[in-house]
Amino acid sequence: MSAISIPADINRKHLETARRQIEQGDLEKAAQTLNKALRQMPNDARVFMLGALMAEKAGNFKKAEEAFERCNELAPAWAPGLLESALYRARRDQFIPAIELAEKVARIEPNNPRVLAGVVDIAHRAGNLSMAIKHLRRGLQLFPGDAMLRQYLANDLSSVGEHAEAGQIWDSLVQEHPDQSSLRYGRIKASVARGEPATVLADIELLQEKFPEDTTLAYYAELARGETPQHQPVELHRTMFDGMAQTFDTHLVRELGYQLPKRVADQLVQRHPNKDFNLLDLGCGTGLLGVCLAPMQGFLIGVDSSVKMIEQAAKHNVYDRFHTVGVLDALSHTPDQEYDVITCLDVLTYVGDLNDVVPNAARILKNDGEFIFSCETAPEEGPDLVLQSTQRYAHKRSHVEALCEKAGLTISTEELVLRQEGDYPVAGFVVTATKAVQA
Incomplete structure (x- = not known):
């Protein structure tokens, strides 16, 4: 705190009042309070930090950035100002400067739990799991045995494929707190991620007794019994995509080489x-x-089940309307002959069985309308529907084509690489299914 050395803190009451006013949304009064504080101490970095937060809440992001820059100029080693600036950058999806500021503030105050929480939050927002894991490990050195830090660490380790260590953490947490359902749920998800759902069947059945209506538990139970669930619960992939929303475009397009939307747009x-x-x-x-x-x-x-995804899509100001609902519900609740085109790109891999999807899509298409969708390819010599180790469904091409023909759709199919998964191409196909013109 040496950067903010104030013998008699004459601004403290003003700053506390301004923060409260900002939190309550009374921005006009907050501005008046901060102006009083600024007149008393023109170079008080705290005034500029709160001014930045006020500007952000008002939607004036240019002003917010200028205020944060002034705050950091006045107090370049003041951890609260740096942390708030880093969190702001992360909220604005400016992840490179957010990470730089976060690492800087972590070096300045390595033992501050609020700084630790902020830095880990920024790492998660940025999708930088190696950074999150590093700081979570550091946190556990500061606070050995902390259950929340261990849960975050176990989740992140599973996400980067470190399944053995993640499993050990979940096992120890469940052993220490056997009555906490969330910990058993964590162990279940980790076991599914490493391809060993059968090892946690007892956990699943125990939780099903407590939560009999939980569709995700029912899904996991089928996996644990060696069965192929016909559909993936919306709640399962909604949570996943909510967490991926902020970095989704960068990850999918730049890192995985996903070009299907551009191809389909050109076709349309x-x-x-x-x-x-x-x-x-x-x-x-x-x-x-x-x-x-x-x-x-x-x-x-x-249409998307993830609110966070829709929030990102809305920023483009392209879509006329959004519905936060799963694919199956969206199709079943849409009136007949409503659309000229329906697209479903890289989505049916999370839906599963298409026996209801295809005829419903045909029903709501106008005459000569098109249903364009993609699937990952399942071997022709195997079952019609395969749940892969990635927890994504693959579909047998001949079965999909037969469903389309049965629904009265004329089909054109193109095989292609959908994206990269690690160093390997993901084989798939895109179907353009056209509804016949009816007299």
Whole structure:
């Protein structure tokens, strides 16, 4: 705190009042209070920090950045100012400067639990799990045995494939706190991630007695018994995509080479040069297809189970409306002959069985409308539906084509690499299924 050395803190009452006013949303009064504080101490870094938070709440992000920069200039080694600045950058998806500031403040105050929590939060927002793991390990050196830190560490270790250590942490946590359902749930998810769901069948059955309506537990129970669930619960992938939303585009497009939205957009524009058609984008995610199509003459409706994904898609100002619902519910609740085009890209891998999906899509298409969707490829000599070790479904191409034909759709299928997974290409196919013109 040497950077803020104030013999008589004449601003403290003003600053406390301003912070409370900002939290309550009374920004006009907060501005008046901060102006009083600024007149008393023109170079008080705390005033600029609170001014930045006030500007952010008002939506004036340029002013917020200027205030944070001034705060850091006045007190370059003041941890609270650096931490708030780093958290702000992370909230604005400015992850490179956020991480730099976070690491700096961690060096300045390595033993501060609030700094530790902020740094780990920034690492998670940025999708930088190696950074999160590093600081969680450091936290456990400061606070040995802390149950919350161990849970975060176990989750992150599972996410980077360090399943053995993650399993050991969950085992010890469950042993120490056998009545905490959340810990058993954590152990279940970790065991599923490492491909050993059968080892936690007892945990699953115990939790099912407490939570009989939990569809995710029912899904895990099927896995543990060696069965293939027909569908993945919406709650399961909603949580996953909520956590991925902020870094989804960068990860999927730049790191995994995902180009399907661009390919499909080009295909649609070729058929509809003036882009005057109504489109239902099922599993719209962060709006990659909409960005490739914009601007459109027709309506563009986005559907996704993840609120966080829709928040990212809405930033593009391309979609006319969003629905936060799963694919199956969206299809079953849509009226007949509503859309010219339905897209479902890299989504059915999380849905599973298509016996209801295809006929419902055919029902809500207009005459000559198109249902364009992608699947990961299951071997033709195997079952129609395969749940892979990635927990994504693969579909047998001949079965998918037969479903489309049964629903009265004329199909065109293209095999392609959907994206990279690690160093390996993910084989899949894209179906364009067209509804016949009916008299």
